[in-house]
Amino acid sequence: MNERVESEDTHSRNRECKRRRDEGSVTIYFITATAAFVLLTALLIDFARIAAFRKQAEISVKSGVRSALSSFDPIVYEKYGLFIRGGDSANELFLETLQGNVPETGSSGALKFLDTRWEETGVTESRPLASHDVFNRQVLEEMKYKAPIDLTLEMAERFGGLSSAMEEAASTVDLLEKMRKAYEKREAALDGALAIQTDVGEAIQQLLAAEVNDPPIDVNTGATAGSVNTIVDIAVGYEDYVSKRQEDEARRAAQRAAEEQKDLETETEETKESDDKEAVEDVVLEGPKYEAIVISYETGTNALAMTLNNRALSIISRSNEAGEDAIAKWLIAKEANEEMRALAEQAKVMPTASSTEQADGEIADETQSLEEIRKTADELVLEASFFEDYAAEIGEQRTLGQLLGNEASAFSSLAVSVPGSTGKGAYLRDGASRLQNGYSNYNRLYGANGTVGTNRLKVLQAHRSKDNEIKQEEQKARSAWSGATNFLASLSGATGSEEDKISFEQANELYRINKDWNHSEEEQARVEASSDPSAGRDQAMSETSGLLKLLEGSALGIRDQLYFSEYTISRLSRYDPVWIKGMLKGEDAPLDIHLQETEYILYGINNPAGNIAAAYSEIFAFRLAIRTMEGLIECRSMGHPLLVLAAALVYGIGKALMDLRQLVENGNVQLSKTIKVDTVYSDYLRLFLLAHGGSSNQVARMIAIMEHATGLDFRGAYTYASAEGSASVRLWFFPGLLKMLGKFGDLGGTVKGNRYESTYTADSSYQ
Incomplete structure (x- = not known):
């Protein structure tokens, strides 16, 4: 009996020991699981903080570089519609923006989820406005909406319908001239x-x-x-x-x-x-x-x-x-x-x-x-x-x-x-x-x-019955041509003041510097006016016909030249015909380069009156082409085709010279006998810019003009900024573990002590 009781007691004790052993195992397992969960949670919290930190830092850098470019030169923008960095230091603006994006510290007892600290910051400026690529992009950006509208409303309306007649006239003159030579x-x-x-x-x-x-x-x-x-x-x-x-x-x-x-x-x-x-x-x-x-x-x-x-x-x-x-x-x-x-x-x-x-x-x-x-x-x-x-x-x-x-x-x-x-x-x-x-x-x-x-x-x-009459008309043409060339030569005779000459020299030196800096090709020499009126007429007919065809198709494909033309006319000066009137009367006329910026850009002649004379010579050629077209029709009753050609040239030279005088005296001239639309000096400059504007040499002269006017060196006038900032955030849990994890994967940054650090870059430009 006693043995049975003892046996039962022993069995009870064994069950109690086993129960206690089982309860101890569960407690260790629970503690282990809880520790792992706490560790994972801590890591996730730091990972979440790192992700939030990275996003905030990236946004801050992008905002900072935009803030740096928000400080632009107001004079250049107001005068020329172009953007360059100016005003406060880019580095200061960038750092100020970064600091402004750091969360407020709040009260001393408050918990800061992120304690971002900017370690290193810097802004690199580049792409100066002196670069032709940069300059042209800004011009295109400035004019991409305005130029086609202006051209359609103004130029196409003034010169519309003349293209077909001029093309026909050019073909007629070309054929008759070939017949004459043969x-x-x-x-x-x-x-x-x-x-x-x-x-x-x-x-x-x-x-x-x-x-x-x-x-x-x-x-x-x-x-x-x-x-x-x-x-x-x-x-x-x-x-x-x-x-x-x-x-x-x-x-x-x-x-x-x-x-x-x-x-x-x-x-x-x-x-x-x-x-x-x-x-x-x-x-x-x-x-x-x-x-x-x-x-x-x-x-x-x-x-x-x-x-x-x-x-x-x-x-x-x-x-x-x-x-x-x-x-x-x-x-x-x-x-x-x-x-x-x-x-x-x-x-x-x-x-x-x-x-x-x-x-x-x-x-x-x-x-x-x-x-x-x-x-x-x-x-x-x-x-x-x-x-x-x-x-x-x-x-x-x-x-x-x-x-x-x-x-x-x-x-x-x-x-x-x-x-x-x-x-x-x-x-x-x-x-x-x-x-x-x-x-x-x-x-x-x-x-x-x-x-x-x-x-x-x-x-x-x-079959030479009209040869004498033809020779007489050709002699008249030579005489008239001599009168026209003398008139145009009188425009280039003005010398200007010493200040005018100095301004031209300074601008021309700036042009050479910019041209060399951009490695531009040498500019082709301008073709001198021919002493032969027939050759002058042929050149005028060909160029004018091509120019009007170009104007017709400008909205369809001549984007760069169109924008360059319209930008020049809208932003830069041109010489007032009123001063030409005084010049022809022997009066002193101002010849400062900033009164004739468009003409200097177009022709690049380094003397105060040369570019003005070149502009009026080209206007004369344009008017000669139109008047020759009219002359062909007016003289067609003469019958003999070569006599018609010779007489039309006499008519064209005389009328073109009268047009030039009227443009100077009145400021406008009727486009043609049949198209009764008044044209002004700037209309012709726009056409010439459209025809042969936008070359690298002309861009260099435009930049030179702007540099001379503003006193700025566009080689240091930057339009692009690249910013870089390194920021860090303190890690709350297990920085060592994160550093070890960084060796096996990309954390997007580095762990230094108890702080996580990462670097961000952002770029921005004005175009």
């Missing part, structure tokens, strides 16, 4: 060919003038032989020469026989000897009677034969050379004529210029009139038969020259055989007749006042 080339070649024909004809005439009679002399009548000057002298004196020569030969034979007889008879009677002697003496007294005449005839004949042979060779050589040279000129003329034919055909099929603007009735009529003028170009083309006839004429002259040379050579050969000959009279007479007739015929056709040359000149003059 016409002059053709006529010069034809004149050259005729001159060659005339020269060789007169030269051949002169070559035989002394030896061959013209008009021909009848050689069938005999004449006394003697000195020989012409081929007729040889032919008509031949029979007498033979007779006298034979008589002298007989006398010489008798004389020789008598002398021989005298030598053989040594022993004869005195009386007989005396008689024989008397007889011999008689023979001696009657020796050769015509020796001088015979010698003169033979000497003259030989000399003339030699001369005639040389003349014959020269005639043949010159005829061949002249024929080749004349044909070469003929080919040039024919090619020029074919060029003119092609141009005339082109004029017939050339499409009429079109415009995006609906042209009114008057503009349409002008366009049609210009098209009709172009089609008259075929009146200048010569028919193919003209050249066929002329080529045959040149060939015939060459052939006749060769035949004449051959006749002269043949007679020369015959004349060489005359001394000592007999029975050649008929041949000499026949040869002399042929040579005389050939020479006379050649002279009649090709000599001085020859019928062929005279007739050919009449044929040439037939």
